[in-house]
Amino acid sequence: MEKKNSPSTVSRRARPAKAPLSREIIVQTALDVLAQGGLEGLSMRKVAAALDTGAASLYVYVANLSELHGQMFDAAVGEVSLAAPANETWREKLKRVLISYLDVLMARPGMAQLAQATIPFGQNTLRLVEYMLGLLREGGIEQERAAWGFDLLTLYVTAIAAERGFREARSEVLTHVKATLRNISADEFPHIHATRHAMTSGEFARTPWAIEVMIDGLIHCTFPPLDTLPGQPAEKGRS
Template sequence: MPSGPRQRRAARHAQPAAEAAASSTRKTPITVGRIADAALQVVATEGYDALTIRRVAAVLGTGPSSLYAHIVNKDDLDDLLVGRLYSEVVLPEPDPARWREQILDVYEQIRDQYLKYPGVSRAVLATVPTNLDTLRVGEGMLAILLAGGIEPQTAAWALDALSLYVGAYAMEQALVQQQRKHPDQQWVLGREELLRRFTALPADTFPQTRRYAAELTSGTGHDRFEFTLGLIMDNLTRP
């Protein structure tokens, strides 16, 4: 068995993680899987800002030093957390005739995972993926794009752009939810109020905003999500 946490982390990325054997003692052993579960619990109940190694250790009823036997630092915890979310993503068999639909479906799954855990997409935006579950999803999406006839370089950069948007979208949704819980939430406007304010703007200064206020405020967040991903994908096959 690798002796240090860095060596264990490297081994975890080289082959599927194996849970520790059941301990003969009464205390449940700390494992990588239990750390990931506890981290998700913290984010789900308290938000991503509350996620620290000390907080995860408290959920597990142990001290931070017990976690350092399995992970290196907070970045490693983020990598583990993202991998756990991506392990829930179901990948389709690449179909050249349905590649756009397939990519959208995978990213909708990722989006929904992010939205279940407010702010967790920050971990994605700040982490270079090395977890095998994260890499599995990246491999699957790359295979879908290549099957659709997308050039390798274009496919690689498209995945980066799409992933950045999905992460940013989920982060925005988390921020709005957080602000709505704040006592002074007057700045979070509903569509009707936003529409009223736009149409009340001076016509000589904001003629287009007044005229197209309905279009500017239309659609749900998920409507705009699908529109943006479609906009990117529809341009991938252009010469």
């Protein structure tokens, strides 16, 4: 950004003690850029600019933007708190860690979308997965249900965070939607009309509620549906 090396070779004096680049510094700076500008405002060029260098310099430490995304996600997952009061039940602990994960996803705009676009298997992610699987097993949920259930839970939390992120990013569209919903025809769409307030309510209560619903389902569900495993779904049209 602030480079002025038009003469011969004075440049190295104008930038005397620049801290050397590193993977960690790049990832941390990228998280800062994300925090300020969201996922739209995150680009190799912007991150490089924040480090007072050019985009090409980053490619020494990071293969491409996609890999940087992955590194950023895992670094963020490292901020999830796994601590819990010892007297809590497994269910309370599970809910607690999921909410902490949700907090991390919502701390920086665009982090949830980043989580959705990332196939997540860094060190911090593994630690989190291990912890959650342990809790489900502690609750007596067997192997397969635990694996699938963990996926169900995290998928939902990530999705709800991403959805909120989008709505914050484009609030103009959202107000338009709310107007449409408010004036919706009671004849053509009676059920939507009846629930039109509930649909946009409970911004914060909703996620804990959904977590409870899914854990309840996980406990009551009679599956693991071994019968459907061999011969495809046996359900309706899988194309």
